[in-house]
Amino acid sequence: MADERTSILVIDDSRDTLEVLQRNLVSRGFQVLAVSEVSEAIRLLETQNISLVITDIRMPKVDGFSVIRHVRENCKGVEVLAITGFPTIDGAIRAMKTGAGEYLIKPFTDEELFSAIDHALARLRLKKQASPSAAPRRQYGIIGESRAMMQVYEAIEHAASSSATVLIQGESGTGKELIARAIHYGSRRAGFPFVPVNCGGIPEPLLESELFGYTKGAFTGAAGSRAGFFQTADRGTILLDEISEASLPMQIKLLRVLQEGEICMLGSSKPRKVNIRIVAATNRVLHELVRQGLFREDLFYRLNVITIDAPPLRDRGDDIVLLVNHFVKTFSERYGRTPPRLSEALLGILRAYHWPGNVRELENVIHRLLSMPSSTTLDIPDLPPFMRFSAVGEGSLNRTLAEVEAEHVRRVLDSVGGNKTLAARILGVDRKTLRAKLRKT
């Protein structure tokens, strides 16, 4: 990960060795702390976030074994690479037994050094993955720790490790495009393009030429030839977004790409091979559309090799709070303001609301809250009206309309401190009607 540099602590009593190692490691992008005393090293281990310790074994005051022992006993998540100028089998065995993961003998080449470091860091990553407490809160830039999202992360990893076609289904705003990007950037194709195409947003004849490209003279106005999205995405990933919106004739053309791994530019009869991972996304339930004859069954099966269901926000429990905090932070930074506090009551409403527009809607609500004149605490009146009155109290499904109405009327009235004129205006009725309704409750 390039965003956070790995910190390495180097301990050696020889100033020359320290300097050479430090220069070498820094040139590879590591952050380096170099000390010649074990006591100093231990102090740094206690205060700094260190991933790897490189220590000499023979040192005048306290030897390297004590450092290795200290790390093993006190610093979980730190790896040790031992080096020595006086190689003995015993010493090597002892270093390994004490807890050094790697052992190098002076003089060593840069290649030996960096290969030992690579091994140590790889082991560290494995350990981190194995211990659930170390699981990162953010995965692929996607926020969420709910069980539903854990399944999504697993599916992303599974998908990223292959080139199989993926179908991502989920309501609007659930993060389908984010998931598609995570698959691409987590895969071996990451160095090649990720090309999202909205099949519902481009009119059909245009969609075909945009996807497949065209040769000169393919149609009136085709003055030169142009590559399509499939060619642009070669060796990378194409996201066919809103795939359900593709017409039946277009579906046949897509099926051919999936079956043959070839595309044909408009106006050309020569197919060309392309190497593309296809990810399709939809907010409609595709197999329902298959049943209704609106989506080709053969294409559905071709797309549906790996399926990922993006869960709706209302099924994601405390993720709502994590996302709220995330967006509050993001938009505060954007507007250069101190992040405001959100009142418990406001958070309660955000939690209870059923979020038909999912994460996108939540993002918009928080954006709107943060773009208003600053106050240090945000509360219920800061919310847009439709949310102020929509949530609070789930209610059961066996209530009559009259009961729901009565409760709603009472709640609106309470929220405006009993002011009937205001309540009537919010409810969209006149005062007389409101009075009649209140008599009934």
Ligand SMILES: Nc1ncnc2c1ncn2[C@@H]1O[C@H](COP(=O)(O)OP(=O)(O)OP(=O)(O)O)[C@@H](O)[C@H]1O
């Ligand atoms: N888990 C998440 N963590 C952080 N941001 C998210 C998450 N899910 C969605 N978002 C954000 O919400 C917005 C909508 O996400 P995205 O466009 O991926 O949804 P979608 O499912 O493709 O929506 P649609 O069906 O409308 O195309 C984006 O701004 C995205 O960054």
Ligand SMILES: [Mg+2]
């Ligand atoms: Mg989308």
